[in-house]
Amino acid sequence: MEDSLREEREIMKVCLLAGQIMLQSGAETYRVExxxxxxxxxxxxxxxxxxxxxxxxxxxLEDPQPMTRLNxxxxxxxxxxxxxxxxxxxxKISQGGMTIGEAYRELQEIDRTRAIYPLWLNVLxxxxxxxxxxxxxxxxxxxxxxxxxxxxIGYYCSVLLxxxxxxxxxxxxxxxxxxxxxxxLFVKYGFGQARDIIVxxxxxxxxxxxxxxxxxxxxxxxxxVSGLSKGAEAFITSFAIGAGIAFMLSFQ
Amino acid sequence: MMYYIExxxxxxxxxxxxxxxxxxxxxxxWQCGLAGMVGWVLYIWLQxxxxxxxxxxxxxxxxxxxxxxxxxxxxRKPIIVFSVSGIIPLVPGGxxxxxxxxAVENQYDQAVQSGAVAFMxxxxxxxxxxxxxxxxxxxxxxxxxxxx
Numbered sequence: 001m002e003d004s005l006r007e008e009r010e011i012m013k014v015c016l017l018a019g020q021i022m023l024q025s026g027a028e029t030y031r032v033e034x035x036x037x038x039x040x041x042x043x044x045x046x047x048x049x050x051x052x053x054x055x056x057x058x059x060x061l062e063d064p065q066p067m068t069r070l071n072x073x074x075x076x077x078x079x080x081x082x083x084x085x086x087x088x089x090x091x092k093i094s095q096g097g098m099t100i101g102e103a104y105r106e107l108q109e110i111d112r113t114r115a116i117y118p119l120w121l122n123v124l125x126x127x128x129x130x131x132x133x134x135x136x137x138x139x140x141x142x143x144x145x146x147x148x149x150x151x152x153i154g155y156y157c158s159v160l161l162x163x164x165x166x167x168x169x170x171x172x173x174x175x176x177x178x179x180x181x182x183x184x185l186f187v188k189y190g191f192g193q194a195r196d197i198i199v200x201x202x203x204x205x206x207x208x209x210x211x212x213x214x215x216x217x218x219x220x221x222x223x224x225v226s227g228l229s230k231g232a233e234a235f236i237t238s239f240a241i242g243a244g245i246a247f248m249l250s251f252q
Numbered sequence: 253m254m255y256y257i258e259x260x261x262x263x264x265x266x267x268x269x270x271x272x273x274x275x276x277x278x279x280x281x282w283q284c285g286l287a288g289m290v291g292w293v294l295y296i297w298l299q300x301x302x303x304x305x306x307x308x309x310x311x312x313x314x315x316x317x318x319x320x321x322x323x324x325x326x327x328r329k330p331i332i333v334f335s336v337s338g339i340i341p342l343v344p345g346g347x348x349x350x351x352x353x354x355a356v357e358n359q360y361d362q363a364v365q366s367g368a369v370a371f372m373x374x375x376x377x378x379x380x381x382x383x384x385x386x387x388x389x390x391x392x393x394x395x396x397x398x399x400x
Contacts, residue, residue, distance in 0.1 A: 031330060080276040080333045087330050115275050125269040132266035135258060136292065137346060155273075196353070200346045204266075205273060209340040213332070216378045220385060242352040250356045 004064050010100045011043045012061060016071050017107045019050070019057050022086050025079040026210050029223040032057075035090045039103075042094040053226050054233070078210045085110045119159065126205035127152030133201035139194055146183070146192035151202035154179035158206060169240045175206055176244025184248060199245060208237040256293070263292035263341060270337035280333050283323045287338035291316035295342060306376045309342055313380025314387075316342075321388050339381075344373035 015036045022032045033050050036059060040048045047062035054076060060068035086107070093103055115122070130151025131144045139147065158175025162168060179202045186192035211234035219227030267288020271281045291312045298308035320334035347370035354363035 026332075027330065028332060078274045078336075080271075080274050080280075080330075080336070082275075084277050084280075084329050084333055088328075091328070116278070117272055117275065122273055125272045129266045129269035129273070132262035132269070133341070135262040136266065136341060196349065200349050203349070204340065204343075204345055205270075207340065207343055207345055209270070209343060210274065210332070210336045212343065212374070212377070213336055213339050213381065216381050217385070220382055238348065242348060245349065246352045246356040249353060 007100070008045070008061060008065065008067060010104070011040060011045060012059065012067060012069055014043075014100055014104050014107065015039050015048075016057065016059055016069060017104065017111065018086050018090065019052070019059065020071050020073060021082055021107065021111050023052060023054070023057060023073050024076055025082040026076060026214065027083045028214050028221070029218045029226045030221045031083075031087075035086065038094050039090055042096065043100060054229050079115065081116050082110055082113070085113075122159070123152050123156045126155035129205055130202045133204045134197060137197050137201055139197040139201065143192050143194055143198055146186045147198045147201045150179045150182035150186065150198055151205055153182055154202055155205045169236060172206055172237055172240040173244040173247075176203060176241040177248050178244075179203055180245045180248025184251075203241055203245065206237075206241050208234045211237065256297075259296055260289055260293055264289040266341065267292075267337045270340050271333075274336060276333050276337070277329070280323075280327065280329060283327070283334050284337040287316050287319045287323065287334050288341055290319055291338050292341045306372060309373055309376035310380045310383070312342055313339060313377045314384050317381055317384035318387065321384065339377065342373075342377055344370040347373060 018039055019032050019036045022035060023029075029052055032052060036050050037048050040046075040061065045061050045063065049060045049062075051058045055073050057071045057073065058068065059071075060066070089098075089103065089106055089110070092098055098106075117125075127148040131148040133151075134143055134147040135141070154175045157178045158171045161174050162171035165171065179199060183192065183195050183198045183202065186198065187195040192198050211230050215227050215230035215234055217227075218230060221227075264285040268281045268285030270288070271284030276284055294315055295308050295312035298311060299305060303311075316338035317331075317335050320331050320338060323329070323334045324331040347366050351363045351366035351370060354360070354366060
């Protein structure tokens with residue numbers, strides 16, 4: 001009895017950690033639920049229930065002894081790499097190739113890994129994406145460099161501020177206002193021509209694309225609470241970006 | 253023709269760059285770019301042959317997600333790895349910006365109008381995602397029936 005209880009607790013720990021990593025990295029709710037149930041059932045526990053919102057996971061096992069635990073999620077980022085790693089791990093577990101201890105250690109290792117690309121590369125990519133979006137939105141090639149600069153600066157600013165002050169709304173607001181400021185200054189001093197297109201394309205790296213798609217997919221899959229709250233988060237982010245831009249434009 | 257080449261290259265680079273910002277695994281970056289490229293080129297081509305913006309968005313979002321499903325199956329990775337960066341170019345950022353700018357300039361009727369169009373465009377993306385989800389489930393059902 002004691003032994004089976006201890007094992008149950010270990011399984012619970014593995015499932016919850018897997019769920020936590022996935023939810024923090026921005027996976028869809030149904031995928032997190034599916035992964036946790038799969039891991040539990042491949043360790044021999046078939047009756048499990050999980051309920052999650054973007055801010056917490058409740059997971060409960062029914063047999064051999066009822067047990068329920070709650071994990072609070074405070075921080076959410078976008079890290080597709082971690083989602084992929086946990087997904088691969090759960091595949092391996094369900095093929096029966098891993099003990100509980102091994103799985104837990106590997107999950108801890110995944111949890112510890114930070115972003116796989118360095119910050120400067122991310123900023124460079126944000127700048128490059130902004131430039132490319134300028135062309136896609138019918139801008140002229142002469143505005144390519146201004147858009148790159150504005151996009152890179154804005155993205156860098158929002159990332160740095162988010163590390164300093166953990167208020168997401170404020171970081172995005174300042175990032176967007178930096179972009180607005182750059183665009184206004186560039187156009188004023190003749191460095192760029194079309195202010196509107198420069199702003200639109202530079203703002204793209206801040207747009208909450210993952211949240212929007214996930215909110216829709218969650219709602220469609222019947223996870224109403226998480227769908228709505230992700231939608232609310234996406235709305236707040238968009239509002240922060242819009243407010244930042246509007247704030248700068250209103251000074252003209 | 254030059255215009256299309258330009259759009260193809262830039263949309264590919266932009267989508268792949270987004271994959272990198274979202275920490276997509278290195279091997280998946282090509283596929284991220286490809287999904288985004290196909291979606292965007294389809295979107296502008298449909299508009300060029302006279303199809304409404306909303307309908308073009310639905311079709312493009314549908315195609316991006318279907319391609320992502322295909323890649324997800326082939327490379328055994330979660331679908332969002334591929335779909336997120338492909339959907340981003342379709343997000344109506346320009347319209348939302350117009351709405352914001354009009355609001356700042358005290359032209360509220362214009363702001364509400366642009367805002368409503370932006371909302372409809374988001375709805376179109378949602379519809380595209382939904383349709384591809386349905387298609388995928390139908391395919392899965394048919395396959396399951398065949399094998400049983």
